[in-house]
Structures are given as C-alpha cells and as structure tokens.
Amino acid sequence: MAESVAIGFDGYREFAPPGWRPPDVQTAAELARMRARLEAQDTWAEIAEDRGLVAGHLGFFPQRALPGTAHLWQLFLRPPWWGTGLAAALLQRALEAAAARGLRRMRLYTPRDQARARGFYEREGFAHTGWEGYEEPIRLVLVEYARGGLGRTD
Numbered sequence: 001m002a003e004s005v006a007i008g009f010d011g012y013r014e015f016a017p018p019g020w021r022p023p024d025v026q027t028a029a030e031l032a033r034m035r036a037r038l039e040a041q042d043t044w045a046e047i048a049e050d051r052g053l054v055a056g057h058l059g060f061f062p063q064r065a066l067p068g069t070a071h072l073w074q075l076f077l078r079p080p081w082w083g084t085g086l087a088a089a090l091l092q093r094a095l096e097a098a099a100a101r102g103l104r105r106m107r108l109y110t111p112r113d114q115a116r117a118r119g120f121y122e123r124e125g126f127a128h129t130g131w132e133g134y135e136e137p138i139r140l141v142l143v144e145y146a147r148g149g150l151g152r153t154d
Helices: 002-014 028-039 086-100 115-123
Strands: 044-050 053-062 069-077 105-111 127-135 140-148
Touching: 002 028, 002 053, 002 069, 028 053, 044 069, 044 086, 053 086, 069 086, 086 105, 105 115, 115 127, 115 140
Parallel strands: 069 105
Antiparallel strands: 044 053, 053 069, 105 140, 127 140
16 A cells, blocks of 8 residues: 555656655655554555556545544555546445445545546545645645535435
8 A cells, every 4th residue: 555655646746846756655654654544443445456466545534523524545546547447436435335334424635736636536526625735744735625425325
C-alpha cells in the first residue's frame, strides 16, 4: 500500500507547483502510522490485484467526530489501471461496506488541483463541500468532497 501511495504522490508533480516534491511515505514513522491505521478494528481496507500484481487499494474508517460518517482515507490506483473501472468498483465495495456498518455518509479530501480525481469523485456522486485548506504534510491545498445516502435503496 505504501508503494501505491508513493507512486500516486509522485503523479501529483503533474499539477503541483514548480519545485514541489512528494512526501516520503515510506519512512519508518509513516509505515508505522499506516500499519496502526490498518490494524485499527474500525478500518476497512482492500487491496486490488490483477494477475498477481498490486493494482491499488482503498481504505476508510468511521469519522468519530461526525457520527454516521465514513472518512475515505485512501484510494490509490497504479497508472496501468487508470480508466479501467477498477477505482469505481473499489469505491462501490467501500460504499457498500460503510452502509453495512450503519454509516450513511462518506467524506474525503483530495488535492484541489487534481482534476482527474475530482472528476472521478463527482461522477461517483460526491460533491465539493466548499471546504478547502492547506495540508502541511503534503504541501498542497486540499478540498473536501462528501456523499450521503449510503445504504439507501431510493
């Protein structure tokens, strides 16, 4: 998973300001943080494979400060699987898993200038909440997206 995140962050160079460098997500501290999140009982995560190769992953956890809300922690696909429908399939599995846990809303943060990701989330029913802010660890402005109605059949 850390390798997929590193590959994804490296792709941010396409839209990041000149001189921007991706954070090193494979340090011992970052790997320990990721491991702790994955070991938490309330975390749901899935790794996607294709013919024995890691294609990407998705993970979420309940947002304690916002009852009934899931926080989409990570969704990263490696470039060969972009545009294949895999991201939509992973997201659908996560939405179903969140609904099964009684969560009715999902929120996420993505870089403001990441047009590809923003377009994907909008096609998948997420809406920009209006919030944006600078995130020091990755040195980019993030925007929040949210989607309600998880688990509904209407």
